[in-house]
Amino acid sequence: MASRSSVIVRTVLAHLAAALPSARFGLASAPVRRAAWARGLRRAFERLGPAFIKLGQLISVRPDEFSDELVAEMRSMQDAVPPLPAEAIRSVIEAEFGAGPDELWATFDDEPLASASIAQVHRATLASAYRPVWGETLPAGADVVVKVVRPGAAASIRADIAGARRLAGLIARTRLARRFDPVALLDEFATTLERELDLRVEGRFSDRFLFDFRDDPKVVAPRVVWPRSTARVLTMEFMRGWRLTEIEAAKAAGVDCFGLAVHGATAFMRQVFVYGRYHADLHPANLFVTPENTIAYLDFGIVGYLTPEERMNITQVMAALVYRDADRAMRYSERLGVHVPPDRIEAVRAGLGTLLDGTTRPDGTRDFAHFGLGFLSLLGEHGVRIPSGYGLLIKSLATVEGVARALYPEIDIVATAQPFTTRILGAAMGDPARLRERMPEAVRAALRVLLA
Amino acid sequence: MTDDVMRFFAAWMLTHEVADEGLKAAVLRGDEGGTEGMSGGADAFVDGLAAMVAEEKEKLKRDLEARARGEEVAIEQPRDPALEEVRFEVAELRGRLDNIESLLETLLRKLDR
Ligand SMILES: Nc1ncnc2c1ncn2[C@@H]1O[C@H](COP(=O)(O)OP(=O)(O)OP(=O)(O)O)[C@@H](O)[C@H]1O
Ligand SMILES: [Mg+2]
Numbered sequence: 001m002a003s004r005s006s007v008i009v010r011t012v013l014a015h016l017a018a019a020l021p022s023a024r025f026g027l028a029s030a031p032v033r034r035a036a037w038a039r040g041l042r043r044a045f046e047r048l049g050p051a052f053i054k055l056g057q058l059i060s061v062r063p064d065e066f067s068d069e070l071v072a073e074m075r076s077m078q079d080a081v082p083p084l085p086a087e088a089i090r091s092v093i094e095a096e097f098g099a100g101p102d103e104l105w106a107t108f109d110d111e112p113l114a115s116a117s118i119a120q121v122h123r124a125t126l127a128s129a130y131r132p133v134w135g136e137t138l139p140a141g142a143d144v145v146v147k148v149v150r151p152g153a154a155a156s157i158r159a160d161i162a163g164a165r166r167l168a169g170l171i172a173r174t175r176l177a178r179r180f181d182p183v184a185l186l187d188e189f190a191t192t193l194e195r196e197l198d199l200r201v202e203g204r205f206s207d208r209f210l211f212d213f214r215d216d217p218k219v220v221a222p223r224v225v226w227p228r229s230t231a232r233v234l235t236m237e238f239m240r241g242w243r244l245t246e247i248e249a250a251k252a253a254g255v256d257c258f259g260l261a262v263h264g265a266t267a268f269m270r271q272v273f274v275y276g277r278y279h280a281d282l283h284p285a286n287l288f289v290t291p292e293n294t295i296a297y298l299d300f301g302i303v304g305y306l307t308p309e310e311r312m313n314i315t316q317v318m319a320a321l322v323y324r325d326a327d328r329a330m331r332y333s334e335r336l337g338v339h340v341p342p343d344r345i346e347a348v349r350a351g352l353g354t355l356l357d358g359t360t361r362p363d364g365t366r367d368f369a370h371f372g373l374g375f376l377s378l379l380g381e382h383g384v385r386i387p388s389g390y391g392l393l394i395k396s397l398a399t400v401e402g403v404a405r406a407l408y409p410e411i412d413i414v415a416t417a418q419p420f421t422t423r424i425l426g427a428a429m430g431d432p433a434r435l436r437e438r439m440p441e442a443v444r445a446a447l448r449v450l451l452a
Numbered sequence: 453m454t455d456d457v458m459r460f461f462a463a464w465m466l467t468h469e470v471a472d473e474g475l476k477a478a479v480l481r482g483d484e485g486g487t488e489g490m491s492g493g494a495d496a497f498v499d500g501l502a503a504m505v506a507e508e509k510e511k512l513k514r515d516l517e518a519r520a521r522g523e524e525v526a527i528e529q530p531r532d533p534a535l536e537e538v539r540f541e542v543a544e545l546r547g548r549l550d551n552i553e554s555l556l557e558t559l560l561r562k563l564d565r
Contacts, residue, residue, distance in 0.1 A: 230551075
């Protein structure tokens with residue numbers, strides 16, 4: 001363990017040292033220096049393996065917390081990890097099934113389709129038809145992908161989490177981090193990584209997602225082939241399309257990026273507000289736009305869950321954001337477990353008011369990340385503990401905003417949520433339990449309009 | 453349950469449609485609210501609700517017209533969500549069984565060696 005730690009430190013130092021000449025030994029201008037350090041860190045992360053690559057991805061979707069240079073570098077790492085030789089992948093498959101790829105699939109492509117942090121993905125075709133949990137039957141010969149956990153990934157990730165803690169401290173001191181706590185981020189990250197190592201969890205969620213969105217032809221996810229899946233191997237439908245990093249190609253092919261950005265954001269709101277389960281790892285490599293003008297969600301490795309109670313309270317916080325109502329935001333955040341000590345309430349409310357007023361960008365659209373992440377750090381400044389689910393949700397919303405903006409820079413994510421929160425609050429009014437609670441108010445409001 | 457309430461409002465709205473200009477105005481405001489949204493406060497919210505009911509009303513109207521023409525009501529009856537949920541859970545169970553079956557095959561293959 002000690003030796004792994006020193007490998008980590010040595011690797012990082014070596015790559016930072018290699019960056020010294022381009023940083024002109026610290027004499028170059030700040031952006032040039034930061035770019036050189038960022039490149040060094042990215043190379044070190046790639047060398048150090050899965051846990052670090054995953055950490056890099058996390059950084060790449062938080063432009064609000066890290067410098068532009070670091071985000072740009074880490075983004076280039078998102079999906080490009082040096083591939084493992086096919087032999088290594090074949091032997092994992094052999095160990096899992098007691099049979100080789102040639103017996104399990106009609107064809108198996110030794111050339112990887114993608115090599116990501118935890119898994120490597122290969123194309124294959126089905127030997128026989130399979131009726132998935134939800135959706136149409138996949139015929140024999142159907143294009144599938146086989147996602148295989150990298151051998152040794154589990155062990156090395158567990159070992160590296162410990163080492164990464166040191167590094168997180170190091171990053172905090174390089175001013176590459178803006179206003180966040182890398183160690184806290186890492187804790188959250190460690191708990192979610194564990195679940196990601198069993199691919200069946202991911203497969204089940206993909207099925208569930210297909211069911212949840214069964215009435216929405218614009219939102220798709222891969223169908224899972226269960227007889228060819230284990231904890232370390234997941235066989236699923238091959239999805240055709242462009243990653244969000246290849247958006248220019250998609251536009252050229254006539255994909256309606258604005259429509260998809262709005263639709264994708266709405267689909268996310270639906271996951272949060274209606275189903276209470278949401279894809280919490282939406283970095284740009286995990287989302288495709290397809291030639292059929294649909295959005296394909298991939299990689300359900302990290303998922304957030306919300307109770308109906310929490311959903312209602314979150315809807316109210318969103319409504320507060322729309323109304324710019326600091327009191328409402330405070331009241332419902334309290335119900336979500338954000339306990340502000342009495343002597344801090346006034347200060348937090350004032351800070352919140354400023355935030356709510358400042359969420360409008362120069363072009364008139366609203367900036368959710370500014371509000372959400374600003375709220376988190378406001379709470380942090382006042383020593384308020386943030387419930388982990390709340391943090392994950394706000395970060396996910398901020399990510400969705402980032403992803404939607406990649407598709408269409410002028411999108412206002414708060415505006416896309418508005419008709420939606422209206423609907424949710426409206427539907428909640430029809431809920432018998434709530435009706436009893438709110439009847440007089442609802443009736444009065446309805447009469448006011450209906451009889452105007 | 454929610455659907456029933458909406459349907460009730462829709463029916464109410466349909467019968468009052470001709471008479472009530474105020475309602476039409478509210479629906480119009482609610483429809484436009486897609487972009488302007490709830491910034492107008494509780495009133496805009498109620499407008500939004502009215503627009504939702506209006507949508508439901510259009511559906512109801514189509515149903516009734518179809519029925520008047522003596523057609524088999526072809527509109528997709530919104531399926532019972534509880535039943536759908538069970539259907540999914542059964543399907544999911546089948547997926548798990550498929551998975552376990554393949555695990556057994558793997559064990560047999562390994563024993564054969
Ligand atoms: N069903 C699919 N159809 C097409 N391409 C796929 C599919 N599943 C995965 N891929 C490709 O493989 C890449 C890696 O897959 P995935 O994101 O599932 O792996 P991962 O190891 O969990 O990645 P991450 O680095 O996000 O943790 C995806 O970004 C995508 O390009
Ligand atoms: Mg991925």
